[in-house]
Amino acid sequence: MATLVTMTPQGPEPPVAPVATGRFAPPAERRGWSWHLGRLFGIEVRVHPTFLVLLAWVALSHLMHGNDVVTAVAGVAYVVAVFAIVVLHELGHALAARRFGIATRDITLLPIGGVSRLERMPTRPSEELLVAIAGPAVNVALAALLWGALTVLGAASDVTRLNLIGGPFVAKLMWTNIGLAVFNLIPAFPMDGGRVLRALVALRTDYVRATDIAASVGQVVAIAFGFVGLFSNPMLVLIALFVWVGAQHEARAAHVRASLSEIPVSRAMISSVVAASPDEPVSSVARHMLAGFQDDIPVVEGGVLVGVVGRGEVLKATIDGDPGAAVSSLMARDVPSVRETDSLDEALEKLQESGRRSIPVVRDGALVGMLPVENVAYLLQVRERTRATLAHGGL
Numbered sequence: 577m578a579t580l581v582t583m584t585p586q587g588p589e590p591p592v593a594p595v596a597t598g599r600f601a602p603p604a605e606r607r608g609w610s611w612h613l614g615r616l617f618g619i620e621v622r623v624h625p626t627f628l629v630l631l632a633w634v635a636l637s638h639l640m641h642g643n644d645v646v647t648a649v650a651g652v653a654y655v656v657a658v659f660a661i662v663v664l665h666e667l668g669h670a671l672a673a674r675r676f677g678i679a680t681r682d683i684t685l686l687p688i689g690g691v692s693r694l695e696r697m698p699t700r701p702s703e704e705l706l707v708a709i710a711g712p713a714v715n716v717a718l719a720a721l722l723w724g725a726l727t728v729l730g731a732a733s734d735v736t737r738l739n740l741i742g743g744p745f746v747a748k749l750m751w752t753n754i755g756l757a758v759f760n761l762i763p764a765f766p767m768d769g770g771r772v773l774r775a776l777v778a779l780r781t782d783y784v785r786a787t788d789i790a791a792s793v794g795q796v797v798a799i800a801f802g803f804v805g806l807f808s809n810p811m812l813v814l815i816a817l818f819v820w821v822g823a824q825h826e827a828r829a830a831h832v833r834a835s836l837s838e839i840p841v842s843r844a845m846i847s848s849v850v851a852a853s854p855d856e857p858v859s860s861v862a863r864h865m866l867a868g869f870q871d872d873i874p875v876v877e878g879g880v881l882v883g884v885v886g887r888g889e890v891l892k893a894t895i896d897g898d899p900g901a902a903v904s905s906l907m908a909r910d911v912p913s914v915r916e917t918d919s920l921d922e923a924l925e926k927l928q929e930s931g932r933r934s935i936p937v938v939r940d941g942a943l944v945g946m947l948p949v950e951n952v953a954y955l956l957q958v959r960e961r962t963r964a965t966l967a968h969g970g971l
């Protein structure tokens with residue numbers, strides 16, 4: 577992801593450690609504001625407004641350096657072309673993930689690169705390998721295509737005249753693709769190369785150990801970048817910091833996932849929940865909500881879960897709609913649910929896919945509780961504190 581940040585794998589991300597950088601985009605709705613650009617292969621493409629600031633900056637800096645308007649327009653066109661390439665890179669990840677049944681919520685362009693928010697990360701190393709490598713593979717394919725175009729046009733000699741900054745437009749784009757492929761294959765999180773490395777190691781050992789190894793390699797890369805950067809380019813020092821934090825985050829997320837996979841849902845769920853019946857009026861459900869802490873109220877008919885209604889929907893209906901309407905008219909049907917015996921990492925993944933703050937827990941279709949995301953975070957904190965206490969002599 578040359579774009580420093582591209583694919584955003586998002587496994588069951590611990591609620592305490594959201595990823596803000598890109599990489600694997602956080603599943604939660606915390607992308608900030610961005611504008612809808614269009615859809616490609618059914619995937620929404622968005623752009624962050626600061627991207628326009630970048631375009632304006634490129635145009636202005638050309639003009640302020642005494643370049644003519646044509647050069648300034650060419651400069652802007654180049655930036656737009658680079659970001660089109662970044663979108664194709666992200667599509668590479670997204671379409672590879674789709675092959676394994678993983679949807680992508682959207683692709684967002686930021687001035688530092690692109691981010692695709694996958695619904696979840698592939699769990700099998702072979703799948704992660706293909707999803708991670710698909711982005712840089714797109715750049716390699718584009719570079720080959722552009723090389724072919726230059727050859728056909730008889731302009732292949734341009735290639736030798738080019739560098740990343742100057743040179744003919746098509747040749748410049750070809751080098752940009754090569755640059756993006758190489759940069760993203762640096763074996764360090766959050767770049768694609770970090771994931772490729774982890775997946776390769778995970779083919780031979782377990783996932784957590786593979787992540788630790790890949791994170792350590794990434795930190796060595798970060799130290800090397802930082803050291804070289806100190807004597808040359810301050811940007812490299814920034815990238816080094818980014819890579820260092822990426823490694824720590826990835827390692828922590830893998831450990832959290834592993835520790836959640838050992839805990840059943842029953843340990844973190846709330847068993848005394850307020851539920852509504854489908855024909856209950858919205859106003860009555862609103863009263864239950866205001867009297868308690870539940871963000872989501874399960875709707876149950878004869879003990880069987882038939883839907884869920886959220887705090888926002890109920891309050892909106894109370895104010896703007898008909899408070900006397902049956903709650904079944906508001907509720908979401910076909911909501912995902914988990915079983916008490918499922919592991920918390922699977923449950924957290926489903927919870928994040930659902931976009932809600934809690935998920936119903938069922939036994940043979942009958943509702944037995946709710947699992948709120950806060951409880952998972954709380955349980956993790958308690959476990960970490962308990963471990964720390966034991967490590968200090970059991971006090």
Ligand SMILES: [Zn+2]
Nearest residue numbers: 577582583711
């Ligand atoms: Zn990528």
